[in-house]
Amino acid sequence: MSRAWTAEAFYTQFEEPPALAEYTQHVREFVARHDAENRNVVLITSGGTTVPLEKNVVRFLDNFSAGTRGAASAEYFLEAGYAVIFMSRQHSQFPFTRWYSHTTNPLFDLLKEPAEGEDTVSVSQDHVQGLLPILRAYHQATRRGRLLTVPFVTVTEYLFLLRNVSQAMAPLGHRGMHYLAAAVSDFFVPADKLSEHKIQSSDQSLTLRLEPVPKVLGTLVDSWAPDAYVVSFKLETDGDLLIPKAESSLRKYGHQLVIGNLLQRRKYEIVLVEPHDHTWIRLPTPPAVPPHEIERDIVAAIAERHQAWIASV
Amino acid sequence: MSRAWTAEAFYTQFEEPPALAEYTQHVREFVARHDAENRNVVLITSGGTTVPLEKNVVRFLDNFSAGTRGAASAEYFLEAGYAVIFMSRQHSQFPFTRWYSHTTNPLFDLLKEPAEGEDTVSVSQDHVQGLLPILRAYHQATRRGRLLTVPFVTVTEYLFLLRNVSQAMAPLGHRGMHYLAAAVSDFFVPADKLSEHKIQSSDQSLTLRLEPVPKVLGTLVDSWAPDAYVVSFKLETDGDLLIPKAESSLRKYGHQLVIGNLLQRRKYEIVLVEPHDHTWIRLPTPPAVPPHEIERDIVAAIAERHQAWIASV
Numbered sequence: 001m002s003r004a005w006t007a008e009a010f011y012t013q014f015e016e017p018p019a020l021a022e023y024t025q026h027v028r029e030f031v032a033r034h035d036a037e038n039r040n041v042v043l044i045t046s047g048g049t050t051v052p053l054e055k056n057v058v059r060f061l062d063n064f065s066a067g068t069r070g071a072a073s074a075e076y077f078l079e080a081g082y083a084v085i086f087m088s089r090q091h092s093q094f095p096f097t098r099w100y101s102h103t104t105n106p107l108f109d110l111l112k113e114p115a116e117g118e119d120t121v122s123v124s125q126d127h128v129q130g131l132l133p134i135l136r137a138y139h140q141a142t143r144r145g146r147l148l149t150v151p152f153v154t155v156t157e158y159l160f161l162l163r164n165v166s167q168a169m170a171p172l173g174h175r176g177m178h179y180l181a182a183a184v185s186d187f188f189v190p191a192d193k194l195s196e197h198k199i200q201s202s203d204q205s206l207t208l209r210l211e212p213v214p215k216v217l218g219t220l221v222d223s224w225a226p227d228a229y230v231v232s233f234k235l236e237t238d239g240d241l242l243i244p245k246a247e248s249s250l251r252k253y254g255h256q257l258v259i260g261n262l263l264q265r266r267k268y269e270i271v272l273v274e275p276h277d278h279t280w281i282r283l284p285t286p287p288a289v290p291p292h293e294i295e296r297d298i299v300a301a302i303a304e305r306h307q308a309w310i311a312s313v
Numbered sequence: 314m315s316r317a318w319t320a321e322a323f324y325t326q327f328e329e330p331p332a333l334a335e336y337t338q339h340v341r342e343f344v345a346r347h348d349a350e351n352r353n354v355v356l357i358t359s360g361g362t363t364v365p366l367e368k369n370v371v372r373f374l375d376n377f378s379a380g381t382r383g384a385a386s387a388e389y390f391l392e393a394g395y396a397v398i399f400m401s402r403q404h405s406q407f408p409f410t411r412w413y414s415h416t417t418n419p420l421f422d423l424l425k426e427p428a429e430g431e432d433t434v435s436v437s438q439d440h441v442q443g444l445l446p447i448l449r450a451y452h453q454a455t456r457r458g459r460l461l462t463v464p465f466v467t468v469t470e471y472l473f474l475l476r477n478v479s480q481a482m483a484p485l486g487h488r489g490m491h492y493l494a495a496a497v498s499d500f501f502v503p504a505d506k507l508s509e510h511k512i513q514s515s516d517q518s519l520t521l522r523l524e525p526v527p528k529v530l531g532t533l534v535d536s537w538a539p540d541a542y543v544v545s546f547k548l549e550t551d552g553d554l555l556i557p558k559a560e561s562s563l564r565k566y567g568h569q570l571v572i573g574n575l576l577q578r579r580k581y582e583i584v585l586v587e588p589h590d591h592t593w594i595r596l597p598t599p600p601a602v603p604p605h606e607i608e609r610d611i612v613a614a615i616a617e618r619h620q621a622w623i624a625s626v
Binding site for chain 1 (some may be wrong): 317330367376404414438496517518525550
């Protein structure tokens with residue numbers, strides 16, 4: 001038998017994450033500061049959420065998402081003058097520092113040890129030109145207080161934070177934007193079904209029963225952030241389902257825009273689906289040098305729509 | 314009905330990972346070079362493995378593991394004179410660079426922009442003392458060719474790599490060590506049961522049937538690396554199971570040592586379980602300043618046993 005969990009019932013079965021109150025307070029202060037300066041504020045959610053299979057969690061379900069879409073978008077929103085609440089999966093891609101990850105381009109490889117008798121560690125000269133604009137943009141965002149980080153791991157943490165952060169953004173009215181790029185689990189194990197200890201391995205098969213996570217997008221649009229500009233994402237692997245599912249989501253939740261993307265082509269092609277229109281964004285082939293990220297075009301298109309929408313009220 | 318997969322049957326159902334031949338060749342060359350210099354070589358496996366639920370993978374099962382144990386141990390094995398094959402989950406913790414992750418201690422925060430008219434990016438002076446020993450050890454390991462990296466993501470990739478790397482290490486005889494710290498999935502979805510596309514969300518519950526991953530430790534000990542010193546790990550959340558399960562693993566697979574640890578206390582307390590003995594290692598409380606990592610003690614204890622074992626043959 002399947003129970004369809006309502007958002008309310010979902011929240012009551014789990015305890016509030018310990019850091020929830022603290023993060024909520026940070027967001028309130030961040031919002032008040034930028035509200036006072038009439039700045040647009042975007043909440044970007046990024047990365048995948050986990051679904052623990054045990055209370056003392058060893059195993060979990062996860063969603064494929066490095067968080068590149070969200071981290072790249074954050075950089076372009078900052079460039080466009082937004083203040084950014086970056087609510088992301090712990091250890092997923094992070095704005096600016098993502099260019100120097102320890103696996104693809106370790107900063108340690110670019111740092112020179114001091115010469116004999118000196119004590120300065122510096123970036124080798126041939127990398128300064130590439131690093132400097134990124135470093136400057138990072139320092140500028142942090143120095144000016146334009147970037148607030150809120151981390152999550154589990155889908156439960158994500159859903160508590162999404163509710164509180166959305167409510168804390170309500171004072172922004174139409175200047176608030178929700179850019180929901182996180183890959184949120186569709187299924188979870190209810191609190192009362194969680195195994196206390198690590199599920200023991202054996203030579204037997206294991207059957208897991210998962211229940212659907214309630215869709216909170218409707219509650220967000222109707223109650224938490226009724227005046228905000230809300231952008232959701234739809235990731236599919238079957239091209240035939242992409243636009244029908246995006247349109248059905250818009251009809252169901254009544255928000256402003258769905259960004260549709262296919263797993264295989266997500267870095268080169270997306271579609272902006274609006275109630276009476278859809279617009280493809282495709283990167284030119286062959287790719288531009290220096291690399292042109294599709295998030296630059298996405299953010300430009302969305303910021304323009306957001307501005308028109310603010311002006312229209 | 315449950316099928317118990319043998320190691321052989323497991324391998325035949327999946328295609329070889331595309332990069333397998335290339336990594337195998339890198340390991341062969343690495344082993345040959347250090348073998349010629351009579352150096353001990355340790356294979357460290359680190360991080361968790363994933364179990365895709367779809368062929369075009371959006372969702373997967375994962376194991377809790379940041380890879381800290383493996384990454385820290387790699388540093389201490391290098392310090393002890395070992396050459397290290399670091400076979401780790403992509404984006405998990407990495408030796409040396411782990412001290413400056415973008416979430417806890419971002420290097421970007423330590424880098425100073427150039428003064429007016431200059432073009433040097435350097436580490437701010439108050440951080441040089443902390444960074445320099447780590448940077449020197451990293452450069453030394455890479456410059457001397459003592460550290461080889463082999464990445465994996467899925468449990469299938471892991472098992473193919475483990476087989477080939479172990480076989481490639483066979484020429485080392487007793488000087489080879491296997492330090493199997495990766496958190497390997499116990500269950501998987503057989504290739505012929507994988508859904509082609511993303512499992513659609515719905516308001517229905519989802520039932521997953523997983524089958525046990527074959528234990529390849531026996532095959533490793535008996536066939537792939539019969540002369541190597543083999544260390545496996547046992548992670549539990551229930552303290553009563555820790556030593557019995559470690560002892561049962563030693564009896565079953567016939568290897569040299571199991572490192573037992575409880576999820577909750579793994580950073581402060583572990584137990585070395587050998588056929589006729591077990592030895593606890595506990596960090597002193599209150600913790601030492603500067604921080605003393607338990608991996609320093611683990612590696613010292615294991616390297617000593619490995620040396621005695623090499624001498625005894």
